[in-house]
Amino acid sequence: MKLLLTGVTGVAGLAIYRAALADSSVNHITLLTRRPIPSWAVLPPDAASKTTVILHKDFLSYPPDLAQRLAAHDACIWALGKSSKGVTEEEYTEMTHGYTLAAAQSLKDAGVGGTRTDGNPFRFVFISGEGVKQDAPWYMPLFSRVKGRAEKDLIALCNSADHMKAHIVRPGYFFPSLQYPEDRKNQRSSTAQWLDYYVLTPLYKLLIPGVIVPVEDLGRFTVGLASGRWANQEVFQNRDMLKLVKEL
Numbered sequence: 001m002k003l004l005l006t007g008v009t010g011v012a013g014l015a016i017y018r019a020a021l022a023d024s025s026v027n028h029i030t031l032l033t034r035r036p037i038p039s040w041a042v043l044p045p046d047a048a049s050k051t052t053v054i055l056h057k058d059f060l061s062y063p064p065d066l067a068q069r070l071a072a073h074d075a076c077i078w079a080l081g082k083s084s085k086g087v088t089e090e091e092y093t094e095m096t097h098g099y100t101l102a103a104a105q106s107l108k109d110a111g112v113g114g115t116r117t118d119g120n121p122f123r124f125v126f127i128s129g130e131g132v133k134q135d136a137p138w139y140m141p142l143f144s145r146v147k148g149r150a151e152k153d154l155i156a157l158c159n160s161a162d163h164m165k166a167h168i169v170r171p172g173y174f175f176p177s178l179q180y181p182e183d184r185k186n187q188r189s190s191t192a193q194w195l196d197y198y199v200l201t202p203l204y205k206l207l208i209p210g211v212i213v214p215v216e217d218l219g220r221f222t223v224g225l226a227s228g229r230w231a232n233q234e235v236f237q238n239r240d241m242l243k244l245v246k247e248l
Contacts, residue, residue, distance in 0.1 A: 001227050002028045004070055006103075007079030009035055011176050011187050012127055012218055016077055019219030021047055025227045030073060032056055032103075040182045059099040062106035070103075071110035075123040075226035078103065084143045092142060097150040100126060104157050104164075113163030121165040125226050126154055130172040130211060130238045155234065167225050171218050172211035172238035173204055179216070210239050221245040 003020055007013030008031045020026045021044050030052045031037070037053065054066070059080070062070070070076075078100055084092045104124055112122045129143060134152040136145040151168045158166040175196040176183035184193055204212050221241050230236070230244060 001026050001074045002030070002072065003223070003226060004030050004032060004073040004076040005079065006032050006077070007081060007127070008033050009038060010079060010081070011174065011183070011215060012171070013079035014041060014183065014187075015177060015215040015219035016079055016222050017219075018043070019216070019223045021050060023220075023223050023227070026050075026223065028052065030054060030070070032070070034059075038186065040186050042180050042182055060094070060102045062103070064110070067106040067110040071107050071112040073112075073122075075125065076103070076107070077125045077127070077222050077226050079127045079222075081127065084141070084146070089142055089146075093146050096143075096146045097153070100150050101153055101157065104154055104166075108157065108161040108164060111162075113161055116163040118163065120228070121163040123165050123167060123226050123228070124154065124158055125167045125169060125222055126151065127222070128168050128170045130170050132170055151235070165231075166234065168235045169218075169222055169225065169241065170235065170237050171213050171241065173200065174213050174215045174218055175201070177215050210242065213238055213241060217241070217245045220248050224248050 003026050005013065005017060005020065008017050017029065017031070020029050028050055032054050034055070034057055036055065037043075054069070056066070080099060081096055107122070107124070116122060128147045128151055132144050132147040132151065133140060134148040136148045138145070155166045155168070158164040176187045188196060201212065218241070221244065225236070236244070
């Protein structure tokens with residue numbers, strides 16, 4: 001499988017990248033990113049030989065030559081995103097809905113599924129979030145409304161294309177890998193680390209343990225999904241992921 005991945009500098013994206021590097025079914029990974037892989041990220045020695053990095057600044061626009069390069073992949077995992085805190089609704093909508101749909105549309109226009117079959121479509125895996133509703137009313141939190149609309153429109157777009165399939169993953173609470181101290185240091189402030197490990201995690205484990213997902217499991221699950229496992233299911237809640245990842 002030739003995999004396209006976004007959001008590699010984030011918590012989920014970096015975990016997914018590591019999982020893809022370790023997966024024997026993945027022959028090559030293309031990282032579509034605004035920034036290079038951070039120098040502090042610990043990766044396998046052969047990571048560079050399995051990876052192409054495309055630096056791209058405007059995630060609303062894809063020149064034809066770039067779209068054709070991206071359409072040469074077998075699947076995309078869209079892990080680009082950020083919290084809705086501290087941004088306007090317009091900014092969050094552009095990043096969450098606008099970027100996702102622009103990429104999917106450019107892949108469709110470039111004929112990404114044209115040479116594929118019903119049993120082997122191009123898979124677009126969208127990292128959403130626990131609590132998202134596709135038809136969320138106006139009084140629901142911003143992230144639920146905007147991600148819900150992105151889910152719904154992405155599914156409709158893929159269904160209208162030849163041999164494209166959208167998969168929605170709604171992870172619950174996750175945080176930087178405990179295996180890599182560099183991740184925690186660089187992806188979370190000291191205050192956020194303290195809240196993650198000493199307040200929120202113990203609280204969730206006590207009250208709602210099913211909402212937590214280890215970021216390594218999120219990585220392995222999404223790579224497995226992109227490669228064609230659980231092919232008939234469209235939306236995966238956190239509880240689904242926790243159950244199914246045990247099959248890997």
